Amino acid sequence: MALKLYNTLTRQKAEFVPIDPKNVRMYVCGPTVYDYAHIGNARPVIVFDVLYRLLRHVYEPDHVTYVRNITDVDDKINARAARDYPDLPLNEAIRKVTEATEKQFHKDIDALGVLPPTYEPRATEYIRRPEGGEDMVSLIEALVRNGHAYVAEDHVLFDVASMPDYGRLSNRSLDEMEAGARVEVAPYKKGPMDFVLWKPSKRGEPAWPSPCGIATPGRPGWHIECSAMAGALLGPVFDIHGGGIDLTFPHHENEIAQSRCAHNTPVMANVWMHNGFLQVEGEKMSKSLGNFITIRELLDDGWPGEVLRLNMLRTHYRQPIDWTKKGLEESQKILTSWFSQDGLDANDRDPLSKDFIAALEDDLNTPKAIAELHRFAAEKDIESLGAALGFLGFDGATLKQADERAAETAQSVASTVEPLIIARLEARKRKDFAESDRIRDELAKMGINLKDTKNKETGEIETTWEVAR
RNA sequence: GGCCACGUGGCGGAGUGGUGACGCAGCGGACUGCAAAUCCGCGUACGCCGGUUCAAUUCCGGCCGUGGCCUCCA
Known part of the structure; x- marks a missing residue:
């Protein structure tokens, strides 16, 4: 085409x-x-x-x-x-x-x-x-x-x-x-x-x-x-x-x-x-309305640059965009899920999908191209996904930086969080679920989310945790 | 006032004259002590009013709404 x-x-x-x-x-x-x-x-x-x-x-x-x-x-x-x-x-x-x-x-x-x-x-x-x-x-x-x-x-x-x-x-x-x-x-x-x-x-x-x-x-x-x-x-x-x-x-x-x-x-x-033009939360962006958003502010708020980029490309370039926090959250979620695919390598070496390029060749139809990326992810076509991401200018670097910042935050609270997690696992072992749930709620209030996984080899339940955004 | 663009499901957002993309949220199921995460499944939408047509969300006209521009000027 x-x-x-x-x-x-x-x-x-x-x-x-x-x-x-x-x-x-x-x-x-x-x-x-x-x-x-x-x-x-x-x-x-x-x-x-x-x-x-x-x-x-x-x-x-x-x-x-x-x-x-x-x-x-x-x-x-x-x-x-x-x-x-x-x-x-x-x-x-x-x-x-x-x-x-x-x-x-x-x-x-x-x-x-x-x-x-x-x-x-x-x-x-x-x-x-x-x-x-x-x-x-x-x-x-x-x-x-x-x-x-x-x-x-x-x-x-x-x-x-x-x-x-x-x-x-x-x-x-x-x-x-x-x-x-x-x-x-x-x-x-x-x-x-x-x-x-x-x-x-x-x-x-x-x-x-x-x-x-x-x-x-x-x-x-x-x-x-x-x-x-x-x-x-x-x-x-x-x-x-x-x-x-x-x-x-x-x-x-x-x-x-x-x-x-x-x-x-x-x-x-x-x-x-x-x-096309851009609005912010349904209103036109103007200094008098106080909704004037600079790139710098968004980056300082912790939004990875790539999230801003994806958020921009999710709308066709000639359409108006309503720039919202909700949209950014959605963009971040999407990007994170792509980059957490096993074996993903965003690059410019792997062959590009014809449908993906065809979408872009149709007057830069990036939303359609992004739909192709979703398809690659669903079909576990990780090579095509990586190639397409690389082509669109995503390499995961700013996402990784955000993760590193999150890890630093996590480290600073680890000494309070880890004993609670151990206590919760012990409570679970003795089937004291009231106590285990109480600890989980307490951690949630601190902005800590838990994930339980079963260790395949030992059969033991292990808990990982992260600081919520 | 003039010119122009846009108006799609709870939200974002493609597309098309006749099998309702895709994503987020939500719902159901699996898993789990319960959650979270993950996996599987689920969506009778096209601003309003007319017209053309066998058939319009898709074409035409009008209306409404939103936005942009209308000299150098803060």
């Missing part, structure tokens, strides 16, 4: 045909580094990691190029830096914020079992490239040269009217957008939908020499960084562009406008993929 992907551009699922099977190219919008990554940010990271793995499987690992950027220039970053480090010069404060946030981002997603992308460019490295090659400034100058952008009051603006099919990705016409507009339009704009490619910086703000003969130093607009990094690393037209559905408009629409008009191409990427 051939790989099929849903394309936002055509609103259809279609067979994926790479431009060059020897170099399949994918770009995914990465984080803006000003705050801890929340669980909604983790979704595209995990989803497109699975797609990356699938593409590597279909086209060979060294025939796939995956770019996921870091946006380290943005007004949100500036605001955060000014807030958190009021005593430092702004640029120094910004560097502190971006460096710390980027480091934390990598720590977080490492726990989620994602492969590093081929390239992870930073936006600031692509504003002006002294070594040459495409950068934001060269794109902006090309757009002005082509008549798709204009200079006004030290800004450079994209002239939306110059692009006849602007709005194709988000499926809305200029008329509709203007009718629905609810924000005042800056007076220097030619059209109300025109967006900023470059804007002047105030004193103290990060600034670079401006393009197009503008004397005031400035900084790039929000969308141009992705056009520059994608163009520089993947070329003017590439295969897949991904990101969260909230980025469809305006970010991706504007990326497309910039890249296509600068390069004079009919498309920027052939396939546009968008992951």
Whole structure:
């Protein structure tokens, strides 16, 4: 079966045909580094990691190029830096914020079992490239040269009217957008939908020499960084562009406008993929509701990264997810049961089941693929289970770490627990079940669960115990 | 207000114009002194109202509900 992907551009699922099977190219919008990554940010990271793995499987690992950027220039970053480090010069404060946030981002997603992308460019490295090659400034100058952008009051603006099919990705016409507009339009704009490619910086703000003969130093607009990094690393037209559905408009629409008009191409990427949104316990995640969950918090709460990963993949990437504690508990249970299968070895050597791959090839149908894993477990096809788990990025490491932490906790209470267990076994031997049950209840209250097993050789009853989560 | 997506059993979640995936929970059984764990078995669901059709959860229309986006802006 051939790989099929849903394309936002055509609103259809279609067979994926790479431009060059020897170099399949994918770009995914990465984080803006000003705050801890929340669980909604983790979704595209995990989803497109699975797609990356699938593409590597279909086209060979060294025939796939995956770019996921870091946006380290943005007004949100500036605001955060000014807030958190009021005593430092702004640029120094910004560097502190971006460096710390980027480091934390990598720590977080490492726990989620994602492969590093081929390239992870930073936006600031692509504003002006002294070594040459495409950068934001060269794109902006090309757009002005082509008549798709204009200079006004030290800004450079994209002239939306110059692009006849602007709005194709988000499926809305200029008329509709203007009718629905609810924000005042800056007076220097030619059209109300025109967006900023470059804007002047105030004193103290990060600034670079401006393009197009503008004397005031400035900084790039929000969308141009992705056009520059994608163009520089993947070329003017590439295969897949991904990101969260909230980025469809305006970010991706504007990326497309910039890249296509600068390069004079009919498309920027052939396939546009968008992951669905995430809610928390039935409510939208927002800081005001106080249900804003970061990856860091979940990990600190003791959820293994792989549990977060499985929880994410149990829903198809285009569907909305309701992220709940109950769902995490269920995911943990499922993952634990798989990894406790005798002889399980999550790896990338054993042959992969055709049905499993077919499910993934059907627009990344991970819930269906996971159903296959359940089937392997039920049929004791441990080899297929291990191969599929390994393929999906599960190796049991974070689960094992959680077990080790649990073992440490257990060790700390062993001296109180063990005598009680011995007492209970003795009570059982003399058939004093009231006493034996009383001890079991007492231990249960302490969060200790017991399991009785019969030793096959001696016939003796033995008791194992664990600390409940 | 405009555009878009989604609405499946107690819960999660695939899928399909006509034999009710799969998982969790639950229930029954085996095992157990009783539990736990494990194993075996058990599920007449597709938001509402119309329409098309021999047949709709699946296609079409309307409605309701939930969510997303609607320029740089906090």
